[in-house]
Amino acid sequence: MTPSPAPAASTRILLVDDHALFRHGLRELLSMEPDLSVIGEASNGAEAVAFVTAHRPDIMLLDVGIPGDHAATTITRTLTAAPATRIIILSMFDEPAVVKELLGAGARAYLLKSVTRDDLVAALRSVRTDPDRIMLSISRESFEQVSDSTAKVLSDREVEIVGLVAQAYSNSQIARRLDITESTVKRHLRNVFTKLGAVSRIDAVNKAIAMNLVSPEKPSAPRLRA
Incomplete structure (x- = not known):
């Protein structure tokens, strides 16, 4: 054709x-x-x-x-x-x-x-x-x-990362906390966005909360060791 x-x-x-x-x-x-x-x-x-x-x-x-x-x-x-x-x-x-x-x-x-x-x-x-x-x-x-x-298809690591995003951690802070590279954090977040149909970090967190993946409690400022 x-x-x-x-x-x-x-x-x-x-x-x-x-x-x-x-x-x-x-x-x-x-x-x-x-x-x-x-x-x-x-x-x-x-x-x-x-x-x-x-x-x-x-x-x-x-x-x-x-x-x-x-x-x-x-x-x-x-x-x-x-x-x-x-x-x-x-x-x-x-x-x-x-x-x-x-x-x-x-x-x-x-x-x-x-x-x-x-x-x-x-x-x-x-x-x-x-x-x-x-x-x-x-x-x-x-x-x-x-x-x-859809909530069930998120990996444990993806759930963990969304939870840290909900607590106001940046990508670099998440990477340090989990002892992974920042590019790996970004890759996991891209997968989360795709799986949840999210268009932003806030949207991903809101959808994760709605699916009971993370706690809706007010996030606290992240504390990381130097």
């Missing part, structure tokens, strides 16, 4: 859905945004992976129910072929287990097909400019279940 031409500065998007009418409508909708360009379409996972391998789109909009491989397999194959391609799931299924599985496979957003145009466009722009952010547009019930299960 030859990709459609796109302006140099635009976000290049691949649409993956087995319903041609839905793809056409989505292409028309996104064509109204000057910074978004649909460069290709696919109707199944194999076509999607082949297109991504050849043309490396910035974003792939992937329907959960496409024929062929399971969506998680398509995500894994896509990211193996093109690690920089961001994957956004569009789905009719508001199922916490599905959401968790596909986010765990590497999707950067999970949106129900009932999502508004503005929210879809915002998600496309967000995952392109902030690759560590996870976008969700699901029911509150599903979100709470996904959040509860």
